[in-house]
Amino acid sequence: MRAVGFHEHGGLDKLVPLDVPSPKAAAHEVLVRVKACALNHLDLWVREGLPGLKLTFPHIPGCDVAGEVAAVGPDVREPAVGARVAVNPGRWCGTCEWCVRGEHPLCPEYRIMGEHFPGGYAEYVAVPAANCVELPTDFEFVDAAAAPLVYQTAWRALIKRARIRPGEDVLILGAGSGVSTAAIQIAKYAGCTVFATSSSEEKLRRAKEIGADVLINYREMEFEKAVWELTGKRGVDVVLEHVGEATFEKSTRALAKSGRLVFVGATTGPAAKFDLRRAFWRQVNLMGSTMGSQTDFEDVMKLVFRRKLRPVVDRTFPLEQARDAQERLAKGEQFGKIVLTVD
Numbered sequence: 001m002r003a004v005g006f007h008e009h010g011g012l013d014k015l016v017p018l019d020v021p022s023p024k025a026a027a028h029e030v031l032v033r034v035k036a037c038a039l040n041h042l043d044l045w046v047r048e049g050l051p052g053l054k055l056t057f058p059h060i061p062g063c064d065v066a067g068e069v070a071a072v073g074p075d076v077r078e079p080a081v082g083a084r085v086a087v088n089p090g091r092w093c094g095t096c097e098w099c100v101r102g103e104h105p106l107c108p109e110y111r112i113m114g115e116h117f118p119g120g121y122a123e124y125v126a127v128p129a130a131n132c133v134e135l136p137t138d139f140e141f142v143d144a145a146a147a148p149l150v151y152q153t154a155w156r157a158l159i160k161r162a163r164i165r166p167g168e169d170v171l172i173l174g175a176g177s178g179v180s181t182a183a184i185q186i187a188k189y190a191g192c193t194v195f196a197t198s199s200s201e202e203k204l205r206r207a208k209e210i211g212a213d214v215l216i217n218y219r220e221m222e223f224e225k226a227v228w229e230l231t232g233k234r235g236v237d238v239v240l241e242h243v244g245e246a247t248f249e250k251s252t253r254a255l256a257k258s259g260r261l262v263f264v265g266a267t268t269g270p271a272a273k274f275d276l277r278r279a280f281w282r283q284v285n286l287m288g289s290t291m292g293s294q295t296d297f298e299d300v301m302k303l304v305f306r307r308k309l310r311p312v313v314d315r316t317f318p319l320e321q322a323r324d325a326q327e328r329l330a331k332g333e334q335f336g337k338i339v340l341t342v343d
C-alpha cells in the first residue's frame with residue numbers, strides 16, 4: 001500500500017513516500033481504508049524523536065483516522081464491511097485497575113496510534129473494532145478525522161477534570177490550536193463565558209466565530225493582566241493550558257481564588273515555574289489531563305455528529321503532500337486542523 005513515513009528520526013526531510021505491505025486485521029480488529037487523517041503536534045514530536053519512544057522503522061505517523069471498513073477479523077460483530085467510521089487512537093489493556101474503572105488513559109499500557117505503532121498516513125490501518133464509531137451518512141470523512149484526538153482531550157479536560165459549569169469564566173490559551181478550537185466550542189456549549197488568547201487578530205476573529213466571547217491579543221497586553229482587568233480583578237474560574245513553560249505561571253495568575261488550572265500539554269517546554277505561596281493562599285487547583293476514555297470519545301463524537309460541536313478544518317492536503325502539511329503545522333500558521341486526504 002501507499003503510505004508516508006520515516007526510516008529514522010529527524011527533520012521534515014525524513015518524511016518520505018513508502019510502499020509497504022498492508023496491515024491485516026487481527027481477530028478483534030477491522031481493517032480501515034483511510035479516507036482522511038488529521039495531523040497533530042504529536043506527529044512532529046514522533047518524527048523528531050521522543051525520550052523513551054522506541055519505534056519499528058519505517059514508522060507511519062497519524063493518530064486521527066476516518067475511513068471505510070474494508071475487512072473485519074473473525075471475532076468482530078460490528079462495524080461491518082463498508083461501514084464509514086472514525087477511530088479512537090488510544091489503546092489500552094482492558095483488564096488493569098484503571099481500565100476496569102473506565103479510566104483508559106491511566107492504563108500502564110496506554111498507547112496512541114501513530115505514536116507507538118503505525119498510524120493513518122497510509123491507505124490502510126488495522127484498528128480494534130471497539131475503537132470505531134460509525135459516521136452519520138451525510139458526515140464528511142475530513143470533518144470526522146479532524147475530531148477524535150483533540151475533542152476527546154478537550155472534553156476530558158473541561159468536562160471530566162475541571163467540571164466546568166454554566167456561567168463560569170473559562171480561559172483557553174492559543175486560540176488557533178486543534179485542542180483550543182475544540183475547547184472553545186465545548187466551553188461555549190456548556191454555557192460558559194469563553195476567553196481566548198492569540199497573537200493574531202485573524203485567529204481571534206475566527207475564535208469569535210466559533211464561540212469565544214472575550215478576545216485577548218497577548219501581543220498588546222499580557223493575557224493575565226488583560227484577564228485581571230476584564231474580570232474586575234477576580235480572575236477566571238478555569239484555565240485550559242497546553243503551552244507549558246512559557247505561560248504556566250501567567251495561567252496561575254489569571255485564576256480566580258479556588259480556580260482550576262487544567263493542563264494537557266507543554267508545547268514550549270516542561271519546566272513550569274510558579275509561586276507556590278500565591279497558589280496555596282488563593283487555594284487554586286492544578287489538574288493534569290491527557291487524551292480520553294472510550295466513553296469520553298463516544299460522548300464527544302456524538303455531539304460532533306449532531307453538529308453541536310463543529311470540527312474546524314484549516315486545510316486539506318493529499319497524502320503525498322504530508323511534508324507540506326507538517327511544515328504548515330510546525331510554523332503554527334493554521335487555525336484548526338490540517339487533514340490529509342487519501343484517494
Ligand SMILES: [Zn+2]
Binds near residue numbers: 097109
Ligand atoms: Zn489497562
